Amino acid sequence: MTLARGRGSASEARGARFLDPGVLQRIGNLELVAQGVVEGFLHGVHASPHVGQSLDFAEHRQYVPGDDPRRVDWRVLARTDRFYLKEFEAETHANVTVILDRSRSMAFGSQEISKLDYARFLAASLAYLARLQGDRIGAVTFDSSVRDFVPCSARHLDRVLVALDRSEAEVAGELPTALTAMAERPRPRGILVLVSDLYLEPEELRRPISLLRAAGNDVLVFQVLDPAEIAFPYEEALTVEDLETGERLPITPDRMREEYGELMKDHVEGVGRVLSRSGADHVLMDTSRPLDLALARYLSARRHRGRRGRWASPS
Amino acid sequence: MGISFLTPLFLAGILAVAVPVAVHLIRSHRGTPLLFPSAMFLRRLPVRSVRRRRIENWPLLLLRVAALTLMAFAFARPVAQWGPDPEGGGGEAFREVVVVLDRSWSMGLGDRWERARRAAEEELGRLVSPDRASLVVFDASGIVAVEPTLELARLRTVLDTLAPGWGASRIGAGLQAASGILEASDRSRREVILISDFQRSGWDSGPRDPVPSGTVVTPVDVGDGPVGLVAVPEVSLQHSYLEGRQRVHPTARVMRVGEGTPSQARIVLELDGQEVESRVVDLPAQGGVAVPFEPFLLPDEGVRGLIRTDPATPLYGGRVVDPHRFTFSPREVLSVLLVEGGGTARGIHLERALTAGGDAPIRLLRRSPESLSAADLQEVNLVLVNDVPLPGGELGRVLRERVAEGVGLLVVAGAESRPESWEAAWDGFLPGRPGSVVARSPTQGGRMTQVDRDHPIFLPFADGDGRGLGAPRFFAYRDFSSPMASQGTEDRAPVDVRVRFDDGTPALVEGMAGRGRILLWNGSWSPVWTDLPLHGVFVPLAQEMTRYAAGRRDQLPARVVGQPVEARTLLEWVDPEGEASEATGLLVGPQGRGVPLTLAGGVPPVPEVPGFYELRMDDGGEGAVFAVNPDPAEMDLARVDSEEVALAVTSGSGGGASDPGGDPLVAGVGGLGDGPGASRAERERRQGAWRFLLAGVFLLLVGETLLAGRRTERPGARRMVRS
Structure with a gap:
């Protein structure tokens, strides 16, 4: 017991270490990062790595000709004299696609890690976690258009990691165009995890998210921001150059900070509001915070939606 | 500060x-x-x-x-100044700058003068108040044009009025004038800006005195660039007699210097303003060519002539090359009584020398001491006693009287002259008495030195190294002493030594007795005591001494610009038998300006422009005309390295070791920080802020x-x- 606790403590410590973005930045290898993050996270929460892959009952449905008679719930038949089939969650392996925004603005970083690196770690960790659960995983990276596409497969973890690893923030982004293109491409429905800083008007998100949702996908959006983008800590007069457009603006930060903060807050809330109305989850991630929050939010959302059966039968 | x-x-x-x-x-x-x-x-x-x-x-x-x-x-570049010096004097921190500007004839070639003026302006522009500056201009002599002053505007004004002259360049003369200013200066920082075309002839001739210790010499060479000219630097005038009339044979030397000059030129002879002959000659690429003209009969009143190129302006280098002028007067036949030992060949060299030239104007009457009579002394202009004792007794008295009346006496005191036997009456008459024999090395011998080159006898030898006057060797001569040497007595003019041997013994002594001129050669003209008769200089030397002692005037030689005109030479030429010491005249130049000329003294006038100069006697007597030409040395455009000049005048200025790490053009720097020699160090220190x-x-x-x-x-x- 003591030993087990001891091992658990060590694992926790190791997991906590790997969850620190600053430490992750120094590891470099994306697979190791994802493995460390996920295992550390799972040990930390004392959860089974096989969450979701179980024989948990999901729902009953009426027998239709062609169904396997062996799946008929004989108890229900005895009580009601009707043929119902019993379905389980394990049978609903999801297609999980991580969508990484590699636009130029993601290159920014005031801390030890840039937004793009943080987003890559986050996407890789989610993919690794999804793979542990038996989900089929795929990836899409985009800036002004789709740059890499990895279709969902149970064996595509390596390809996903490679696609994420070679992503560079070099071109200005066009999120609505990229998402719309994805929505219009026929593919199996599943879980779409969008990782982006979402520098666009919230209303511009409505249509592409709605299209993705209408295609039967569940959409989970991680909005990644640097602490400096939120707090705007600059003091002396300076010139700001927009990473996306190259536009330069002379500013006096100390006089603009408060209003900037208000605008940023309104923006984040507006994004959350639009996504919520579109049926998508919105999680704001600060690059100074560990990744476990993101994983927990993912699992929480998956469980919640899994129980509602949304993975298998989108509304 | x-x-x-x-x-x-x-x-x-x-x-x-x-x-x-x-x-x-x-x-x-x-x-x-x-x-x-x-x-x-x-x-x-x-x-x-x-x-x-x-x-x-x-x-x-x-x-x-x-x-x-x-x-x-x-x-x-701030400069620290210690000790305010409103008067500009006494301050050690400031400079004494002398701009030494060459204004010789060659500086008028091309754009040399304009460049020189610009360089001087630039140097003046670099002065920092209260630096003191002065201006020295030089050709054959150096003149302080502007004394040391703080008013640079005055310097510039004078600079604008200057123009190149006709004189020859003597760099040393300019530096001498500058040294005078620098030596009088109380400032430790002394600089000379030497602006010249650095002709080699201007450096090789003239003084080479070093500048004062510590002086920085900055040469500014404006002599580069193509220039060239065709000129007549020299004219030779030979003469002969035709049916009793004198003929003159002029020969011009025409010189072509530099590139771009014509390979052919027309050379014109003018006599008294009229063109009488011209010749077209091919000119060698470098060097000169002799152009002989047909002889012309000499008018009784003499002639003024010139030989020029045609056109007179070579058009290359922007400077008119002045023609070469000359004058020629009829020569009088000179009667010389030669007294020498009979039966010997001792005097053959002298006899041949005096009669050389065919129709020579010297008519020689030869007598031995034994055959000499008082009658022989009546019709002669000169008595030449060659290596025999002076006559004594009655004959001696007659000779002294004739000399006092104006007959010349030339005594050659050789081995047989026996001066100890001369009667005492000669002692007060001659400028001195030759003594015992001085024997020199039989192989090396002695040489003539300290030649009075301004004396009429030696004017033909004035160019170059004296045309061989230093070559003859003298194996024996006589000791000589004279209480009257260089000082006069109540009834005698001073005795002058015209030539000395290299041990200081007088070789040629001149004196006057009444109106007669006495020359005493303190040795022999026979080949026993000297090889002088074997040298080419003997003929002209013997003839010149004979003519001079006889008091007969020769051609008045042409002079060059910048050569002082000795009043005595000129006045004596005009009136050789008169009281020259009382003669006065007016020397009138080609521009019409006159300068009084007296024998009493004063600074001899210096011709500054070429042309004919005329001496008009105040008493209305016969005057003289002589020609003044540009110095032919100026037409030699060969150049000397300006740095070599600067080094030469700075390295020998008594300061001992030069500064090994310093400016090589600083004169006599004894070491950094040592008094005046430390000007460079001081300058660096003051400018080092x-x-x-x-x-x-x-x-x-x-x-x-x-x-x-x-x-x-x-x-x-x-x-x-x-x-």
């Missing part, structure tokens, strides 16, 4: 302090921009620039302003970097993009 600046224009750079202020106030946000993910929110906010118009970081601004100010001061100022600038910029870096490193001010 005061401060002046070598390049004060750089002080305008102080205006650059406005730059950091402007940057600070207006453009401070423009530096390395902050790369930010998106300006979508910032774009919506109004730009507030009020903050930018305030100084946010005073220390940083002051550092930048101070750095720029110091930099401007450093580039302006710029180094400290630049060091200050460096320190300020380091401070600025640190301060600016600290601001950049402040939390929240990070500007970083990771990709």
Whole structure:
């Protein structure tokens, strides 16, 4: 017991270490990062790595000709004299696609890690976690258009990691165009995890998210921001150059900070509001915070939606 | 202590302090921009620039302003001045600058003069108040045109009025004049700016005295560039007799110097203003060619002539080459009584020398001491006693009377002259009595030295090295002493030594007795005691001495520009038997200006322009005309290295060891920091403030970097993009 606790403590410590973005930045290898993050996270929460892959009952449905008679719930038949089939969650392996925004603005970083690196770690960790659960995983990276596409497969973890690893923030982004293109491409429905800083008007998100949702996908959006983008800590007069457009603006930060903060807050809330109305989850991630929050939010959302059966039968 | 600046224009750079202020106030946000993910929110906010118009970081601004100010001061080259000196004298910190400007004839070629003037202007422009400057111009002699002054405007005014003259260049003469100024100066920093075309002839001739110790000599050579000319530097006039009338054979030497000059030229002979003959000659690429003209009969009144190129202006180099002028007067036949030992061949050289030239104007009457009679002394102009004792008794008395009346006497005191046997009456008559025999080395012998080259006898030998006067050797001669040498008595003129042997013994002594001229050669003209008769100089020397002692005037030789006109020579030529000491005249130049000429003394006039000069006697008597030509040395355009000249005049100036690490053109520098010789070190020290100022600038910029870096490193001010 003591030993087990001891091992658990060590694992926790190791997991906590790997969850620190600053430490992750120094590891470099994306697979190791994802493995460390996920295992550390799972040990930390004392959860089974096989969450979701179980024989948990999901729902009953009426027998239709062609169904396997062996799946008929004989108890229900005895009580009601009707043929119902019993379905389980394990049978609903999801297609999980991580969508990484590699636009130029993601290159920014005031801390030890840039937004793009943080987003890559986050996407890789989610993919690794999804793979542990038996989900089929795929990836899409985009800036002004789709740059890499990895279709969902149970064996595509390596390809996903490679696609994420070679992503560079070099071109200005066009999120609505990229998402719309994805929505219009026929593919199996599943879980779409969008990782982006979402520098666009919230209303511009409505249509592409709605299209993705209408295609039967569940959409989970991680909005990644640097602490400096939120707090705007600059003091002396300076010139700001927009990473996306190259536009330069002379500013006096100390006089603009408060209003900037208000605008940023309104923006984040507006994004959350639009996504919520579109049926998508919105999680704001600060690059100074560990990744476990993101994983927990993912699992929480998956469980919640899994129980509602949304993975298998989108509304 | 005061401060002046070598390049004060750089002080305008102080205006650059406005730059950091402007940057600070207006453009401070423009530096390395902050790369930010998106300006979508910032774009919506109004730009507030009020903050930018305030100084946010005073220390940083002051550092930048101070750095720029110091930099401007450093580039302006401040010069520290100790001890204010409103009068410009006595200050050790300031310079005594002498601009030495060559104005010889060759400086008028091409653009040399304009370049020289510009160079002088530039040098004056570099002076820093209260540096003192003076101007020396030179050709054959150096003249202080402007005494040391603080008024540079006056120097410039004089400079504008100057023009190249006709004289020959004597660099040493200019430096001598400059040295006079520098030696009188109380300033330790002495500089000479020597501006010249550095003709080799101007350096090889003339003095080479070193400049005062510690003087910095800066040569400015304006002699480069193509120039050339065709000129007549020399005319030879031979004469002969045709049916009792004298004929003159002129031969011109025509010289072509430099590139671009014509290969053919027409040479014209003019006599008394009329062109009488011209010849077209082919000119060699370099050097000269002799152009003989047909002989012409000499008029009784003599002739003024010239030989020139046609056209007179070679058009190359922008300078008119003046023709070569000459005068020629009829020669009188000279009657000479030669008294020498009979039956010997001792006097054969002398006899041949005096009769050389065919129809010579010397008519020789030869007598032995035994055959000499008083009658022989009546119709002669000169009695030449060659290596025999002077006659004594009645004959001696008659001879002395004839001499006192104007007959010349030339005594050659050789081995057989036996001066100890001369009667005492000669002692008060002759300029001295030859003594015992002085024997010199039978192989080396002695030489003639200290030749009085301005004496009429030696004027034909005035060019070059004396045309061989130093060559003859003298194996024996006589000792000589005279209480009257160089000083007169109540009834005698002073005795002059015209030539000495190299041990100081007088060789040729001149004296007067009444109206007669006496020359005493203190040795022999026979080959026993000397090889003089075997040398080419013997013929002209014997003839010149004979003519001079006889008091007969020869052709008045042409002179060159810058050569002083000795009044005595000229007046004696006009009236050889008269009381020259009382004669006065007026020397009138080609421009019509006259200069009084007296034997009493005074500075001999120096012809400054070529042409014919005329001596008009105050008593209305017969005058004289002589020609003055440009110095032919000026037409030799070969040049000497200007640095060589500067080194030569600075290295020998008694200062001992020169400064091994210093300026090689500083005269006699004994070591850095030692008195006047340390002018270079002092100059460096006084001008060295710029180094400290630049060091200050460096320190300020380091401070600025640190301060600016600290601001950049402040939390929240990070500007970083990771990709």
